[in-house]
Amino acid sequence: MQYGYRCDDCESVLFPTTTRAELRWLQDRVHVAREVAKHSSTGLDSWMMDGLNFLEEHQGHSIVLVSRR
Numbered sequence: 001m002q003y004g005y006r007c008d009d010c011e012s013v014l015f016p017t018t019t020r021a022e023l024r025w026l027q028d029r030v031h032v033a034r035e036v037a038k039h040s041s042t043g044l045d046s047w048m049m050d051g052l053n054f055l056e057e058h059q060g061h062s063i064v065l066v067s068r069r
């Protein structure tokens, strides 16, 4: 099972390679993750960068966690 984000407004989806719990964590802490990314020389894990970009791109839209097989 894969987990990802779906924007109800745009009907676009993203399935980063990570767990449901991690996606939930990131969704609740976009601002924290963005700060960490700014101050980290090595950058974030790629799933986190992808997720962050998606969440920021769809800021203010209704984003839900979805799953697929």
Ligand SMILES: [Zn+2]
Pocket: 007, 008, 009, 010, 011, 057, 058, 061
């Ligand atoms: Zn959107």
